[in-house]
Amino acid sequence: MPVDVSARIVAHEALNPDHRLLTLEAPGIARAAKPGQFLMLQVHTGRDPLLRRPMSICRVPGAGRRRIEVVYKIVGEGTRLLAQQRAGAALPALGPLGNGFRLPPAGRRGAAPRVVMIAGGIGIAIFPFLAEALRRRGVRPTLLFGARGAADLVYTAPFRARGIPIRYATEDGSRGERGYVTTILAPLLEADGPKPLLYACGPTPMLRAVGDMAVRAGAPCQLALESQMPCGIGVCLGCVVACPGDPSGPAYRRVCTEGPIFMAGEVRL
Amino acid sequence: MSPKRRAVPDLAVQVGPLRFRNPVIAASGTFGYGTEFDPYFDLEEIGGFVTKGLSLLPRRGNAPPRTCETACGMLNAIGLANVGVEAFLDEKLPALRGRDTVVIANVFGETRDEYVAVARRLNGARGVHAIELNLSCPNTEKGGIAFGVSPPLTCEVVAAVRRAAPDLPLIVKLTPNITDIAEAARAAKDGGADILSLVNTFLGMAIDLDRRRPILDNVVGGLSGPAIKPLALYMVHRVFREVPLPIIGMGGIASVEDALEFMVAGSAAVQVGTINFVEPGAPARIARGMAAWCRAHKVPAVRDLVGTLTLPGRGPAATPAG
Numbered sequence: 042m043p044v045d046v047s048a049r050i051v052a053h054e055a056l057n058p059d060h061r062l063l064t065l066e067a068p069g070i071a072r073a074a075k076p077g078q079f080l081m082l083q084v085h086t087g088r089d090p091l092l093r094r095p096m097s098i099c100r101v102p103g104a105g106r107r108r109i110e111v112v113y114k115i116v117g118e119g120t121r122l123l124a125q126q127r128a129g130a131a132l133p134a135l136g137p138l139g140n141g142f143r144l145p146p147a148g149r150r151g152a153a154p155r156v157v158m159i160a161g162g163i164g165i166a167i168f169p170f171l172a173e174a175l176r177r178r179g180v181r182p183t184l185l186f187g188a189r190g191a192a193d194l195v196y197t198a199p200f201r202a203r204g205i206p207i208r209y210a211t212e213d214g215s216r217g218e219r220g221y222v223t224t225i226l227a228p229l230l231e232a233d234g235p236k237p238l239l240y241a242c243g244p245t246p247m248l249r250a251v252g253d254m255a256v257r258a259g260a261p262c263q264l265a266l267e268s269q270m271p272c273g274i275g276v277c278l279g280c281v282v283a284c285p286g287d288p289s290g291p292a293y294r295r296v297c298t299e300g301p302i303f304m305a306g307e308v309r310l
Numbered sequence: 311m312s313p314k315r316r317a318v319p320d321l322a323v324q325v326g327p328l329r330f331r332n333p334v335i336a337a338s339g340t341f342g343y344g345t346e347f348d349p350y351f352d353l354e355e356i357g358g359f360v361t362k363g364l365s366l367l368p369r370r371g372n373a374p375p376r377t378c379e380t381a382c383g384m385l386n387a388i389g390l391a392n393v394g395v396e397a398f399l400d401e402k403l404p405a406l407r408g409r410d411t412v413v414i415a416n417v418f419g420e421t422r423d424e425y426v427a428v429a430r431r432l433n434g435a436r437g438v439h440a441i442e443l444n445l446s447c448p449n450t451e452k453g454g455i456a457f458g459v460s461p462p463l464t465c466e467v468v469a470a471v472r473r474a475a476p477d478l479p480l481i482v483k484l485t486p487n488i489t490d491i492a493e494a495a496r497a498a499k500d501g502g503a504d505i506l507s508l509v510n511t512f513l514g515m516a517i518d519l520d521r522r523r524p525i526l527d528n529v530v531g532g533l534s535g536p537a538i539k540p541l542a543l544y545m546v547h548r549v550f551r552e553v554p555l556p557i558i559g560m561g562g563i564a565s566v567e568d569a570l571e572f573m574v575a576g577s578a579a580v581q582v583g584t585i586n587f588v589e590p591g592a593p594a595r596i597a598r599g600m601a602a603w604c605r606a607h608k609v610p611a612v613r614d615l616v617g618t619l620t621l622p623g624r625g626p627a628a629t630p631a632g
Contacts, residue, residue: 042349045591083588088536088564089382093588133589269377271384272587276342278388279377293370293391 043274044069048134050126051108059115060163060195061124068107070136074098076144076171077265077302080136081273082111084123094119095270097167097242098137100199112166112196138273139301142171142263145238147178154238156182157229159251161222161243162193167265169199171240176203183208187222187247191215223250236260245310252305262305268296283309319604320611321597323357325578326504326556327479328440330357330412333573333612334597337560337583338363338416338442339388343402351594357579358412361398363444365418366427368394373527378516383535383562384584385514387528390418390447395431407437414481418444421451422467426474433475442481443471446510458485461497468501481558484508491545492552499555507558507581508549509542535584536562543575550576550617564592566599576617
């Protein structure tokens with residue numbers, strides 16, 4: 042059950058000029074959190090902007106499960122105000138929310154499924170927590186990380202610390218392959234043999250492209266969606282995504298409660 | 311030395327035929343069907359709540375984007391998505407029976423007959439304590455204008471619902487998108503309303519300048535949140551002075567002080583809406599805060615504040631309706 046708590050900022054560090062790593066003390070959320078879930082974070086005490094911001098739960102560091110890490114990019118007024126918050130301050134935080142990723146069954150050593158995590162830009166923020174859960178199940182995933190340029194390829198330390206191989210793609214060619222993350226995904230789907238399990242998070246055009254490729258290749262693919270999300274708890278009905286449905290028109294599902302994780306093919310992006 | 315015994319402020323309010331434990335009611339469209347808020351507070355801590363608007367058949371609502379944040383508020387164009395009155399009665403209402411709080415079913419229709427059909431289904435349903443009519447729905451038989459912007463249509467649909475649900479107290483929710491809201495209030499009274507609730511959202515839009523397109527797929531949406539509070543407060547003030555019916559006031563209430571200002575302006579109770587999205591515990595926080603405020607200001611009963619606005623050069627307003 043989600044809780045609404047006052048979360049003290051333990052640390053707030055700059056990963057680069059426009060990316061931040063925020064560590065919150067929120068045991069009630071941390072203990073219940075699963076990979077792929079999110080929290081609604083109030084970025085300041087004022088009323089403008091009014092709404093909380095949905096943030097992926099990036100990691101639950103440490104054995105005590107008292108803290109939550111959030112990684113975000115400063116993109117607008119809300120995240121700009123959030124970036125001004127200092128350690129010691131407390132922010133209202135509501136979570137954990139959403140369905141979370143489905144994890145593959147724990148396999149015997151050597152029989153583990155092949156798993157590929159696909160991140161676009163700040164979509165990386167959802168994956169450290171998933172990577173740790175997969176490692177505990179004996180799965181060593183591969184990370185494909187795409188962004189505009191090398192400056193957006195942030196917070197790879199948790200993956201490197203766990204020996205997770207990372208491949209990069211940048212639109213300007215400043216790191217890894219020049220192009221989109223789909224450029225480096227394509228060969229993995231074309232290879233013979235069992236298809237990998239895919240987990241993807243990033244901008245909607247990326248999710249659409251990855252989802253289409255996965256459906257064509259027959260690879261099961263979980264997409265972590267973003268949406269304009271006023272409430273996060275399923276009551277405002279603002280964050281819906283269309284689902285291909287019956288001929289009378291689209292059915293809509295709430296990203297906040299029926300998602301944010303959907304199977305590719307299940308939603309129309 | 312024993313602490314001085316402090317009187318517990320009386321928060322109960324009588325609003326027409328309805329009695330509430332305290333004046334805080336969660337507003338339609340911001341509170342689901344009630345049980346969604348069980349993780350955050352006990353429904354018995356607030357006066358009551360209003361369900362998501364119910365239509366005769368389930369509705370999917372508009373295509374996204376459905377919402378857009380604006381200065382101190384937000385626009386929404388959800389499109390009245392809801393489970394439909396039958397699913398409400400079968401699946402949602404049973405979980406609400408036995409809760410000691412006032413359950414108000416919000417009703418809308420695209421035609422007068424649809425309003426009547428929904429109201430008739432609710433009349434006599436155990437666990438429903440009142441109907442609130444949403445008159446902001448476009449009338450598909452009259453070129454899509456909202457019922458609530460036409461006083462004659464308002465009077466007609468209110469009277470029809472009054473006959474269809476004779477056993478339930480009838481609250482009529484007024485739209486602010488009209489030249490003089492007092493005219494709509496009079497029309498609702500003439501149609502047989504027991505209580506007025508005001509205001510619904512203000513029509514507005516937002517534009518994506520780079521793409522030169524509206525942000526909402528529906529182009530137009532309803533503005534809510536603290537941004538509209540002064541507009542709503544004035545409308546409550548005006549209706550209170552013009553029309554002798556009890557008022558449930560709303561519009562941007564986010565704090566105890568906001569709620570009490572609406573009461574001073576003439577609201578017998580208040581609804582709390584958009585702030586529920588920001589802080590799901592807000593209605594309970596405001597109800598608790600009212601008790602603290604009354605204690606600190608030596609107000610023995612919160613109902614004593616209703617309509618006590620003192621105008622410059624004049625005495626406190628007389629109370630036209632109890």
